[in-house]
Amino acid sequence: MNILTENKENIKSLEKKFYDYACKLAVKAFKNWLQELDRELMKSRDKELFRHKGHRKTCIKTLMGEVEYSRAVYQVMDNECEKKFVYLLDEYVGFENIGFVSANLVERIADNICETSYAETAKNISSLTGQSISRQGVWNVVQKLGSQIERQENRYIELNEKHQLQGEKEIAVLFEEADGVFVRKQKRYRHKGNNSFELKVAIAHEGWRETAPKRFELAGKTVVCDIASGTAFNKRKEAVLASKYNLDEINTRIFNSDGGLWIKKLHDYNDEVHFQLDPFHIQKAIRSSDIGGDYLKQVTGMLRESKIDEMFEYLDAVANSVETENAEEKVRSLISYLKSNREGLIPYQKRGLELPKLPEGLVYKGMGNAEHNMYLAVAKRMKHQSASWSPQGGLKLCKLICQKISNTLSETIENLTTFEIPEHLKGNALKPLLSAAKAPKKDGKGYEGKHTAMPFVGCAVSNGRKEIMNWLKGRNPISYF
Template identity: 35%
Template sequence: MFNISLPLNDIDFKTLEKEIYQRVLKYGREQIKTILEQLDVMIMESRDKAKYRNICIKKTSIKTVMGTIEYSRRIYRYYDEDGNKHYISLLDEYLKMNKTIGQMSVNLVEKIIENATNMSYRKTAHNITELTGQDISHQAAWDVVQKMGEKIQEQEKQKIKAYEKGKLKGKREVKVLFEESDGLYINMQGKDRKGGSGRKKEIKLAVTYEGWKKRYFGKCDEYVVINKNVVTGFHNSKEFADLIETTISQKYNIEKIQLRILNGDGAPWIKESASLALKHFQLDRFHIFQAIHRNIYDKKEAKKVSRMIKKLKIDQALNHIEQLKYECGGEVKEVKKLETLQQYLTNNRDGLIPYKQRKNIKLPAPPEGISYRNLGTMEHNICDILYLRMKNRKMSWSKAGANNLAKILALKASGKLYNKINSLLSGELSERLTQKVKEIKKPKPKTNKIKTNIYPVRRGSMPFSACSVTNGRKAIQSLITYGGQSIF
């Protein structure tokens, strides 16, 4: 039982709860320290002693959800097949602690990233400090996101290379695959403001899914998309299209897909994506009617044009817009807006007809429990995935910082974030925990030999280095050290 050290008059439930919480964290740290050091001894006793030489015991620490844990573990030396020397902690290898970011456990990294996807880095640092009882700065939270984002991008590049070589063969089979794309302009800072749109740059977002299903059983009219996958980032048209196709090829058997529908606002990079793969492009209905109401001065006339578009009377709608140019009193501003609308609809004429109403599309029957509905999910995807975190609070970003966070947000929206964190932090050797030393012999420079009466002192080999080693000889060798460590 815990001893209460506070005066009776100063105790309330809030204080009591905090006191117990801190003690539980401390107890957890002590238990983990004890277990780690006991495991280290067990590994030392069961290791391959011929391969791994026990060099020393070093103190280290790791930040966890219970606070910072300080412990000691043994460092071993071994040689690989090429004769290269390595130093390693077998405890770290055994517990897969060799992929940590900034001396943090995977659980702590998850908590930091989970908070950082919902709030600022300062609020993230405050929450983690309160949760774990240790000081975590906003810079540390930022560093975790950057390093994780960089790892995700590096893996994306490797997968794109595999896709370009035809090595990605997904197994999932579907007949129809839907895709929607859009972009969000965010404020940039520093040197990243230069070029392009200046202060703002567009970050691209694409979502793929297989169809819709009801959110709840019964008469509910709410639907959710099935097997949603999200990709995002600052990329040019070709790079982003490759990223989309890589993501699809990794999951799906492309040869089994009979129909691909792409919904977008008509931006050149979206239509280019449709041309690089066999996709039917559809102009997003929200953007169609938004453009009509923004550019037609008379709202009654705007509704008329909207009804014509809905009834697929495309020529009639375009002719009506042409007539409105002469009915606006010759105002240059209004005429230019009407011309902008007319050009927008004309350039995307093929996409004005919904995919279900096109004669050249034969839509396969959907699988049981799945329905094929009208497209138009991107506005809420842009809002939920990017806008609320990256634009809603008048933020400005560096290109690298925004890209790294966006990659994490895309994985979260796809439901893959925690699996990705675990996979990226479970096999890569950490510079903090392991060291690799390669001894490379440099070629000796050519020198002109000059005869001299001065001869170098002959140097002998180390004692007993060329003969069998007995226990007595081992004792003598152990006395010969260099830099505090045995050179043998």
């Protein structure tokens, strides 16, 4: 008989056992390290300002599982404010910014929620990490993180209005696109036939980078979203750009959009902006006005050859010669749309502009990716999955998606949870686990219950008492049969 087959073990379950065991060790190490840091904060605090009021237990969700630990609570002894209690450890490590969830777990949740539903994200996190989390738990993380991103942007707006905000990056040309996406409202937010709300999205980039033969990607993308008016949205967009770029060094902006009224407010204020009407929306408008014959070929050809005046003469003649009112209305509508955006009909590359040289590795290409970018930023996740949203809840999720597309999501989470580690604790996160001498002597609130001596110690010992003492020491268990 083969002894290797006597006790069969599935490699999948065995791997899970080792993983669970490692997570338990990591949870214990993390707990001990947090409590050691809390003791350091207790020693170095301003004792006149912060009065120690005992310890309270709490729990933080991490990739390894739930870490329960105890930290000190302090009463703020400041005569100028009301009675207030604070946890210095929670403030120090940033738990008040993103909740009692570790930065790594927040990043996993944020990365998943940009692609899948709340329920599916909860399922993925629970199966791929040592932490079990519910759909509501995922929602709480998204709302908390989205609020922090919005608060950061509001701060940028305040600084930019005071001319105190200037990014470090310097470029000569900035490409911008903007559009709005209507997403469905949740039932309780609908009223008087208003079943949707518009998410405004702007995307800025520095040019095109070739990633493979005839394949290009946008370089240095910055994505901003809001549900406010066009004027308020423009302030937010400019503030976010000002936090990244030195806007004074940008001498050329090329702006591509569908010509919506609120979108025009994003570029009318600046003479350095060259507006271009989105080619996709131009072709869409031309096709919707088709009356048959060689109409599409004629209009498209004149537009391609930049014969704008000739095109309008042709359209006017067509509108006057069609036989039905419906056909005339379609052509007149096209004329109105194109005339209202006449300055953007010719692509920027055909205008004879003196364009600055782009940074090394970047090239100029024709714009017209607005619709595709809006699909990636909003529609793919929030419109095409039969989902409905509250305006604020949808906005918070959109903030995360914008950060992910901008490749700044991880950096934002790190900034919210960055703190300075005391010198003697650096690199010693595992010491409390591996060294019994470093392990804390007290857990929780520091109360371990009453300690009593071994029964019958110092007394006359009979055979029965001796048997009981041996049993308490783990020797010779008592047999009742």
